[in-house]
Amino acid sequence: MEEAEVQRRIRAALEGDPERFAPLVEAYTPALFNLAAKMTGSRQEAEEIVQETFFRAYRSLGKFDGRTRFLSWLFGIAVNLCRDAGRRNRRADSALAVEDLPDGTASPGSGPADERLAARQEEARLRLCLLRLPEGQREAILLRYQEELSLAEVADALRIGLSAAKMRIQRGLGQLKLCLERREAGS
Amino acid sequence: MSPGPGKEFRPDALGPLEERLRRLSRDLPPEGLAGRIAGDLAGMPAPSLPWRSRLARVFGSPRLDWGYRLATLVLLMGILAGVWLLVARRSGTAPPAPGQQGTARLAGAARPPRGGKLVSVTFAFYAPKAQSVAVVGSFNDWDPKRGLMTRGRDGNWTLQVKLPSGRYEYLFLVDGNRYEADPDAIELIPDGLGHQNAVLRL
Numbered sequence: 001m002e003e004a005e006v007q008r009r010i011r012a013a014l015e016g017d018p019e020r021f022a023p024l025v026e027a028y029t030p031a032l033f034n035l036a037a038k039m040t041g042s043r044q045e046a047e048e049i050v051q052e053t054f055f056r057a058y059r060s061l062g063k064f065d066g067r068t069r070f071l072s073w074l075f076g077i078a079v080n081l082c083r084d085a086g087r088r089n090r091r092a093d094s095a096l097a098v099e100d101l102p103d104g105t106a107s108p109g110s111g112p113a114d115e116r117l118a119a120r121q122e123e124a125r126l127r128l129c130l131l132r133l134p135e136g137q138r139e140a141i142l143l144r145y146q147e148e149l150s151l152a153e154v155a156d157a158l159r160i161g162l163s164a165a166k167m168r169i170q171r172g173l174g175q176l177k178l179c180l181e182r183r184e185a186g187s
Numbered sequence: 188m189s190p191g192p193g194k195e196f197r198p199d200a201l202g203p204l205e206e207r208l209r210r211l212s213r214d215l216p217p218e219g220l221a222g223r224i225a226g227d228l229a230g231m232p233a234p235s236l237p238w239r240s241r242l243a244r245v246f247g248s249p250r251l252d253w254g255y256r257l258a259t260l261v262l263l264m265g266i267l268a269g270v271w272l273l274v275a276r277r278s279g280t281a282p283p284a285p286g287q288q289g290t291a292r293l294a295g296a297a298r299p300p301r302g303g304k305l306v307s308v309t310f311a312f313y314a315p316k317a318q319s320v321a322v323v324g325s326f327n328d329w330d331p332k333r334g335l336m337t338r339g340r341d342g343n344w345t346l347q348v349k350l351p352s353g354r355y356e357y358l359f360l361v362d363g364n365r366y367e368a369d370p371d372a373i374e375l376i377p378d379g380l381g382h383q384n385a386v387l388r389l
Contacts, residue, residue: 037214
């Protein structure tokens, strides 16, 4: 959806026409869900985070100043909620749940089914390594490469400076590479 | 590959790891999630603008009549002036009640405005039988020690002081226990305690 259209819909909602907001929920739910699921490793948690993100955004819609894309603003709210979820999980001393991941240690053969298995294993390793990254680096990497935000938008969403965003991404990529190398060498 | 500073996302400039991250399959929300959320939002109270934005909208609206804008501004300025006057009135221009000099009420008396040209003023009070006369007012914190007057042969008590331009209230304290308003004052104002203060404007 064009940003100008997004702004029109937000204005309409603020002027008493909440119906116009519904298509924004439809448009941005997939991106928010994807981010939250990869941040928390849990689909159930992601669902709750997306819901709460929209509730909070709607309540404080008047504070959205339009200087950034609406989606970046939503990402900012979602990231905070993911951090809260991370803190809750740490307090409950429960490891992050990685759902529906194939066993990364089985050796694939050479047929087409085996290729698919190999691809799934590769993806599972990447997801696992992502979850093991420090939270700040994980947020920055997901926003940059999964959600394809510009560096400035990553910085805005995370409320950090441009150079800090760049550094988080670089360090995150470095750690991710190390983690993958170790896992691929071990499989 | 390192990310470029502040640049747009460019899929063609990605390294192998970054490309893997981009191609990582997306987690799709359960069916109907967006609809459920939109339904819940419809039941919530409508969002509202912060007051600053509301004011900006009211005054920035092209539909708004200029007369209305001006009237609102004048009203706001009137309210502000009223509040200012009230605060100024309460901040100690009221004089002490007779016999109450040296109390805490005196300590809060208004000070004369600072800066500006000094004007020489001579206070005079005729009291031939008095043992002492002092002028007390908002310019000397209603402190008799700072306003002791000198008796002349004719029974007139005088004191010359230099004051910055401004408005002052004052009284004469006779024999340390009797307050008298200046009988020659051009302006008198009730002190809120049943007496009157003389007003001096410079």
